[in-house]
Amino acid sequence: MPLSITKSIQEMLLSMMSESAAYYAAMVVVALLYLGIFAIAGLFLVLLERRIAAWFQLRIGPNRVGFQGLLQTMADALKLVSKELTGTDRADKFLYNLAPYFVIISALMALGLIPFTKEFQAFDINIGIFFLIAISSIGVIGILLGGWASNNKFALIGAMRSGVQTISYELSVGLSLLTMILLTGSLQLSEIVEVQKGGWLIVQGHIPAIIAFMIYMIAGTAETNRAPFDMVEAESELGAGFHTEYSGMKFAYFFLAEFINMFLIAAIATTVFFGAWLSPFGITESIPWLGVFWFLAKTLLLVFLMMWFRWTFPRLRVDQLLTLEWKYLLPINLVNIVVMAFIVWQNLIIQI
Amino acid sequence: MTNEALRILISSWFPNPEFETKSEPVEVAEGAASKAIINPNLLEFTEEGSQFLNVLVKPENLHEFMNKLKTNSDTCFDYLFCLTGVDWGAELGIVYHLESTQHRHNIVVKVKTEDRENPTFDSVCDIWRTAEFHEREVFDFFGITFNNHPNLKRLFLTPEWDGFPLRKDYVDEINMVIK
Amino acid sequence: MQESATLNNSFKSEEYFINMGPQHPATHGVLRLLLTIDGEIIKKVEPDLGYIHRSIEKMCERDSYQQIVHLTDRMDYLSSHINNEAVCLTVENALELEIPDRVKVIRTIIGELTRIASHCLWWGVMGMDVGALTTYFYGFRDREMINDIFEETCGARLTMNYNVPGGLMWDIHPNFIKRVKDFVAHFKTKIPEYNKLLTGNIIFQKRTKGVGVLSKEDAISFGVSGPVARGSGYSCDVRKYHPYSALDKVTFNEVLEADGDTFARYNVRIRELWESLSIIEQLIDNIPDGEHRVKTNAVIKLPKGEFYQKVETARGELGVYIISTGTKNPYRMKFRSPGFSNLSALNHMAVGGKIGDLVATMATLDLVIPDIDR
Numbered sequence: 001m002p003l004s005i006t007k008s009i010q011e012m013l014l015s016m017m018s019e020s021a022a023y024y025a026a027m028v029v030v031a032l033l034y035l036g037i038f039a040i041a042g043l044f045l046v047l048l049e050r051r052i053a054a055w056f057q058l059r060i061g062p063n064r065v066g067f068q069g070l071l072q073t074m075a076d077a078l079k080l081v082s083k084e085l086t087g088t089d090r091a092d093k094f095l096y097n098l099a100p101y102f103v104i105i106s107a108l109m110a111l112g113l114i115p116f117t118k119e120f121q122a123f124d125i126n127i128g129i130f131f132l133i134a135i136s137s138i139g140v141i142g143i144l145l146g147g148w149a150s151n152n153k154f155a156l157i158g159a160m161r162s163g164v165q166t167i168s169y170e171l172s173v174g175l176s177l178l179t180m181i182l183l184t185g186s187l188q189l190s191e192i193v194e195v196q197k198g199g200w201l202i203v204q205g206h207i208p209a210i211i212a213f214m215i216y217m218i219a220g221t222a223e224t225n226r227a228p229f230d231m232v233e234a235e236s237e238l239g240a241g242f243h244t245e246y247s248g249m250k251f252a253y254f255f256l257a258e259f260i261n262m263f264l265i266a267a268i269a270t271t272v273f274f275g276a277w278l279s280p281f282g283i284t285e286s287i288p289w290l291g292v293f294w295f296l297a298k299t300l301l302l303v304f305l306m307m308w309f310r311w312t313f314p315r316l317r318v319d320q321l322l323t324l325e326w327k328y329l330l331p332i333n334l335v336n337i338v339v340m341a342f343i344v345w346q347n348l349i350i351q352i
Numbered sequence: 353m354t355n356e357a358l359r360i361l362i363s364s365w366f367p368n369p370e371f372e373t374k375s376e377p378v379e380v381a382e383g384a385a386s387k388a389i390i391n392p393n394l395l396e397f398t399e400e401g402s403q404f405l406n407v408l409v410k411p412e413n414l415h416e417f418m419n420k421l422k423t424n425s426d427t428c429f430d431y432l433f434c435l436t437g438v439d440w441g442a443e444l445g446i447v448y449h450l451e452s453t454q455h456r457h458n459i460v461v462k463v464k465t466e467d468r469e470n471p472t473f474d475s476v477c478d479i480w481r482t483a484e485f486h487e488r489e490v491f492d493f494f495g496i497t498f499n500n501h502p503n504l505k506r507l508f509l510t511p512e513w514d515g516f517p518l519r520k521d522y523v524d525e526i527n528m529v530i531k
Numbered sequence: 532m533q534e535s536a537t538l539n540n541s542f543k544s545e546e547y548f549i550n551m552g553p554q555h556p557a558t559h560g561v562l563r564l565l566l567t568i569d570g571e572i573i574k575k576v577e578p579d580l581g582y583i584h585r586s587i588e589k590m591c592e593r594d595s596y597q598q599i600v601h602l603t604d605r606m607d608y609l610s611s612h613i614n615n616e617a618v619c620l621t622v623e624n625a626l627e628l629e630i631p632d633r634v635k636v637i638r639t640i641i642g643e644l645t646r647i648a649s650h651c652l653w654w655g656v657m658g659m660d661v662g663a664l665t666t667y668f669y670g671f672r673d674r675e676m677i678n679d680i681f682e683e684t685c686g687a688r689l690t691m692n693y694n695v696p697g698g699l700m701w702d703i704h705p706n707f708i709k710r711v712k713d714f715v716a717h718f719k720t721k722i723p724e725y726n727k728l729l730t731g732n733i734i735f736q737k738r739t740k741g742v743g744v745l746s747k748e749d750a751i752s753f754g755v756s757g758p759v760a761r762g763s764g765y766s767c768d769v770r771k772y773h774p775y776s777a778l779d780k781v782t783f784n785e786v787l788e789a790d791g792d793t794f795a796r797y798n799v800r801i802r803e804l805w806e807s808l809s810i811i812e813q814l815i816d817n818i819p820d821g822e823h824r825v826k827t828n829a830v831i832k833l834p835k836g837e838f839y840q841k842v843e844t845a846r847g848e849l850g851v852y853i854i855s856t857g858t859k860n861p862y863r864m865k866f867r868s869p870g871f872s873n874l875s876a877l878n879h880m881a882v883g884g885k886i887g888d889l890v891a892t893m894a895t896l897d898l899v900i901p902d903i904d905r
Contacts, residue, residue, distance in 0.1 A: 057668040153549045157571070157886070227662055228734055236557040236660045237886050312728075314735045315662025317887040318571055402837040430751050433841070434850045434867040449839065449850070449867075453751055453765070456772060460837075482754030485875040493588075508581030508904065518589055529593075 008119070030112075030122050038111055038260055043073040045259040048300075049307055056311040083248035088151045091245070095149035100246065100253035102142025107260040110135045114267045115189050117277045117291030128189040129181060132268060133174050136223065139261065140166040143225075143232065146254070147242035158241030161318055162232040165222060168325040169229075172219035175333040179212040179340045180205065180272050183349065193276045199352040200275040206350055208340040213273050215329055215336070220265035221306055222321070224258060228313035231321060266302035267295075274298045281352075355405040358457060359397060361426055362407065404449070404460045414463050415474035421450060421459065422479050428452045429459060432476070435486035437494040439520045440464065444471045444496055475501040493518035546574055553582045557660055557890045560900030562874075571885045576878040584904040591864035596622050596696055596831045599864065604690040606868060607902035609649040610844035612681075613642050615694035620775055621840040621851045622696040625833045632777070633821040634698045636814050639777040640711065641681070641693065643807040647718070648677040649845035650800050650807075653897045657797065658729050660894035661738050661887075666729055673721055680710045696831055698824030711815050715808055722804055730801065739794035743880040743892030746791055753876035756869050757847020758803060759896055762796030764789040769843035781813045793888075796895035830859050846870055846897055870902040 010026035017025065047062065047069060054061025062069035087096060110132050112123040125131050140162060147159020181187060183205050184195045195201070202209045222229035233241035243254045270276055276298075277291030284290040316324065343349060395417075396408040409417050421429040434449035445464035451457070465471045475498035477483040487498045488507040495516035498504055506513065515522050552563035561582035567575040587606060591599050600618050604611030616638055623630055651674040658666025678688040684704045685693040693700055729735050745755065750763040760767045768785040770778045786802040788795035833855040841850045847869030854863040873896050881889040 053664075057665050058672055059668065153547065157549075227664075230662065234662070234887070236662065237890050239555060311665050313663060314658065314729070314732060314738060315887070316734055317738055317885055319885065320734075320737055402839060404839065406837075432754055433756075433848065433872075434839075434852060434865065436852055436863070436865040436867075438854060438863050447852075449852070453767070460839075480754065481749070481752045481879075482872050482875055485871060486754075489871075507579075508584045510581075517586060528589075 034111055034122060035108065038108060038263075039256070041263065042256040042259045043077060044070075045263060045303065046073045046076075046255070048303070049259070049310075052304065052307045053311050056308075077252060080252040081249050085248045085250060086245075088245050091151040092149040095145045096245075097250070099142045099146030099149060100250045100257075102145060103139050103257040104142075104253045104260075106135055106138035106142065107257040107264065109138075110264050111260070113189055114264070115193055115271060115276050116295050117288060118190075118193075119288070120292065121190065124188065124190045126186075126188045128192070129177050129187045129268075129272070132264075133170070133177065136173075136261070136264070137166065137170055139257065142257075143242050143254075146246065150242075150245035152245050154238045154240075155242050155244045158232045158234070158238050158244070161234075162225060162242060164318070165225070165229065165231055165321060168322060169219040169222040169329075172215055172325060172329045172333055173223055175330070175337060176212040176216040176219065177268070177272060179208060179333070179337050182337070182340045182344050183209070189271055189276075192272060193278065196275040196278055197282075199350060200273065200278070202273040204349045204351065205340060205343065208336050208343060209273065211332065211336050212340070213269065215333055216269055216273075217302070217305065219325075219329060220269065221309055222325075224261040224265055224306075226258070226262060226306060227310040228315050229321060230310075230315055231318050234315060236315075262303060262306055263299065266299045266306065269302050270295060270298040354457070358405050358427070358459060362395070362459075363397075365420065398462070402460065404458045406460045406462065408462045408464065411463055411465055411473050414461075415476065415479075418448070418461065418476050418479055421461070426455075427457075427459075428454050430454070430480075432480035432482055432486075435483060435490065437490035437496060437518065439494060439518065441520060442466060444468060444494055444519075446473060446490060446496065448476070471496045472499060473497075474499045477501060492516075495519070544569060557893060558900070559656065559898060562898065562900045562903070564877075566886075566889070568886070573881050573884055573886065573889055576881045576889065578874055578877065580904055582904070583901050585901075587905045588864055588866065591861055593860060595859050596833070596861075599861070600694060600696070601692055603866070604692060605901060606866060606905055607844055607846060607849070607870065607899050608689055609652060609899055610645050610846065610849075611690050612638075612645040612693060613842055613844045614849060615692060616642060616776065617840055617842040617844075617849050617851045619694045619696050620842065621838050621853055622831060622833065624840060625836070625838045625853070625855065626696075626827070626831070628697060628825055628827070630698065631821040631823070631825065632819045634823060635777040636780075636818050637699060637703055637823070638694065639781070640811055640814050640818075641684075641691075642776070643810045644677050644680065644711070644714075646845045647804055647807050648674045649897075650804055651677075653800060653845075653894075654725060654729070657894045658735075660890050661735060663729060663732070663735070666725075669721075669725065669728065673718055676714050676717065680707065680714065683707065683710070695824065697827040698822070700824075702823040703818075708815055708818070711811060715811055715815070718804075718808060722801065725801065730797070736794060738887070738891055739797060739895075740790075740792055742793045742884060742888045743895070744790075744792045745876055745880050749876065749879060750791070753879065754872040755847070755876050756872065757843065757845070757897075758786075758799040759796055759847065759873050759876075761786055762788050762799045762895070763791035767848065769841050769848050773841055775840070775842055777814060778810075781810050783810050793891050793895045800895075800897075832857060832859050833861070841867075844869060846899065846902065847873060866905055868902045868905060870896075870898050870900075871905075874898060874903055 009029055010022055013022040013025050051061040062072035065072040065075050113128050113132055115121040143162045144159045147155040180201050183201055184192045186192060202213055225232040243251055246254060277295040279285060279290065279294050398406045398408050421427050429450035429452050431451045431453050432448060433451055436447040438445050438447055443464040443466050445462055448461040450459050450461065463473055473496060475487055477487060487501055488504060490496050491498065491504055492507050492509055493516055546567055546569045549566045549568055551566055552558040553561040558564065563579040563582060565577040565579060566573055587602050590602060600615050603614040603618050607614055651670040655667035655670025681691055682688050684707050685691050685700065745763045747763045747765045750760045750765045756767050764787055766785055766787060771785050783806045786799050786806060788799050833853065835857040836855055838853045839850060841848050849869055850867030852865040852867065853861045856862045877893065877896060880892050
């Protein structure tokens with residue numbers, strides 16, 4: 001029985017205090033650990049995005065603060081912390097202040113499920129995928145609240161677009177993951193990884209799995225509100241969209257959440273399609289801690305793909321966005337599930 | 353069409369009753385029917401030393417004349433490329449630069465009024481839609497109002513602005529530096 | 532019955548106003564648009580101008596003709612050279628000056644370079660307005676090369692003031708011809724890159740085709756000119772119909788597209804880049820020797836009369852109208868700016884579309900706000 005990170009910390013603490021105290025202390029420690037890791041990961045994703053954008057755009061990008069600009073986003077974060085928090089008149093102050101926390105908490109909650117290695121997974125719930133989909137929909141409430149409560153018409157339009165967009169594309173995210181669940185027979189992430197020891201799911205499920213992956217990446221990009229689906233912000237149309245009226249750290253929460261969400265979408269894709277921490281052809285199976293490397297490598301590759309989208313494509317119009325989902329992705333997805341079910345039924349999967 | 357040919361054609365629309373011409377064009381009869389007798393003083397060709405044919409029209413005849421320039425198949429001035437408000441000192445007026453996209457000839461139509469308190473002309477924005485903006489600009493800077501304009505209000509300046517800056521008698525001691 | 536009535540009432544949609552600008556990324560400056568919107572659908576667009584109005588026409592009435600030239604590149608700053616040229620041509624025509632061929636050719640070459648630079652910037656911004664941020668940097672890369680050439684020859688990059696009544700302020704820099712040739716060779720490889728990055732993109736085509744349609748009749752009626760009008764199939768190139776400077780010596784095609792939508796206007800500008808390159812190529816090897824300037828009086832007095840000159844800037848037809856009473860200042864000076872007339876068609880084009888369509892349409896109008904406000 002492999003030990004999860006929660007359990008090992010709990011056992012370490014048990015030698016120092018009583019059982020129930022150790023239980024709660026372990027939770028706090030793990031929560032803080034994750035919070036720390038992902039605050040930093042978020043910041044470096046921002047830096048990564050800026051460097052990649054610069055590369056696409058014939059620029060150099062931030063390279064002055066720290067080695068190759070590594071501390072640039074830290075400095076930005078410090079600046080944002082020190083900035084004045086402004087607000088609009090007659091804004092709904094309570095909801096206005098609440099909104100960023102909805103977004104950041106939903107993003108952080110989902111992180112606990114991601115299996116970085118066999119051991120490094122805080123929360124291996126047996127309805128893992130279902131939980132992830134459920135959690136990721138909470139974020140949109142934050143965006144809706146933020147846009148509506150800030151008493152700004154641009155923000156309101158952005159929030160409404162976000163509602164429409166997230167509700168639509170959640171269907172595709174859910175259904176494309178469901179297609180893969182047909183192969184694994186389990187929602188639990190650790191078991192999904194276990195199944196992939198006989199070949200990553202994208203190989204096992206071949207054609208329908210590749211279709212599901214493409215739909216997942218499109219819908220996932222849409223759900224994180226990134227270009228070409230950045231209707232919600234659409235700076236040339238709405239100024240800054242739902243976070244027009246936010247400043248300082250509250251804005252930073254929205255900003256960080258976007259990047260953590262992007263990381264999440266890529267991490268889920270890695271877990272479900274590309275065998276999470278499994279090395280290709282099991283080349284480093286004997287060194288388990290290298291799983292983190294493989295996991296991050298695959299995830300960052302997918303993150304890079306999403307950044308590539310952003311810096312290449314123009315933005316869709318809001319009605320085209322919905323046409324794409326309801327007229328194309330959703331029917332393709334439904335047919336794809338049937339095809340996958342047939343493949344699983346006839347046992348046409350590719351096993352290595 | 354050359355300026356001279358245009359001049360002859362347009363003159364024929366407004367036959368001088370003192371020198372009644374024999375060959376009265378058909379379209380004039382139609383256009384003139386509503387307006388009983390056309391006053392020969394309504395139209396005047398002026399020499400400005402410019403490359404265009406210049407016509408001075410009386411304000412009350414402006415809209416009808418413009419409409420005719422646009423609709424007549426020989427003139428067909430369908431492109432109003434410039435609309436300028438001018439303060440001639442005693443008079444306020446507007447200069448219309450017209451071009452025909454079919455025949456590629458030009459004409460300049462001018463209209464003047466001596467009423468500086470409340471200058472009013474007919475709007476031509478039902479003939480050329482571009483006039484809507486240009487007339488608003490003229491209203492803004494010269495205070496010339498236009499009848500039948502759908503949305504005549506200040507375009508550049510704020511609604512509470514006092515005076516009309518491009519008039520020659522406009523004074524603004526603070527902002528204007530006259531050498 | 533009663534209940535359904537209340538239900539209908541409570542779900543009644545309502546039009547609302549939104550204030551786009553004067554500080555808005557898509558209005559490219561300080562244009563303010565009052566939008567009446569029903570959900571996302573635009574019901575009415577009402578431009579509110581004057582945020583950068585400097586009353587150039589009034590200033591002209593107190594300035595000498597040499598000074599006026601310097602004011603004009605503050606109007607449409609992206610076609611500053613062509614604006615300068617328009618005023619100079621008006622004054623030269625009024626004085627009946629014989630301008631050396633060398634001046635005419637150099638003016639035309641720099642004018643076309645200005646047009647390319649302006650279109651490069653427009654292309655970058657067009658991409659940005661529809662959400663593709665990368666285009667901006669590609670456009671600027673090539674624009675920078677042109678600006679460097681300008682800087683070498685006349686010392687300024689944007690507001691150049693290279694023209695004076697009677698010719699050019701200085702002769703061209705010795706490197707000018709070589710660098711222009713280098714640029715032409717470089718840019719010929721870059722236009723296909725533009726097409727690869729943006730024109731062929733399916734999302735871009737979906738965003739622009741059939742959006743913001745302006746028919747030919749409406750285009751003429753609204754007094755629209757330049758690439759916007761030519762995108763509606765309305766042949767109006769001043770360079771063809773009223774050639775000025777050396778434009779009567781070169782052969783080039785007037786680019787026309789029939790559709791009248793945003794994509795047609797986009798295509799017109801992209802194809803115009805090729806035409807401009809061809810004009811430059813025809814002239815660059817044949818710059819005649821001679822004076823770069825003819826002597827004029829220190830105080831230029833125009834004869835009494837009225838003078839009108841139109842030129843084709845990157846945005847369309849710029850008209851300069853001078854009423855002179857024979858003094859050293861114009862009695863009345865009017866600039867017929869292309870952007871002002873083009874903007875007047877915006878309401879007609881945008882109504883019924885989405886907010887995104889308005890932004891895309893506005894991008895192809897290529898508005899420069901100081902040109903509209905003057």
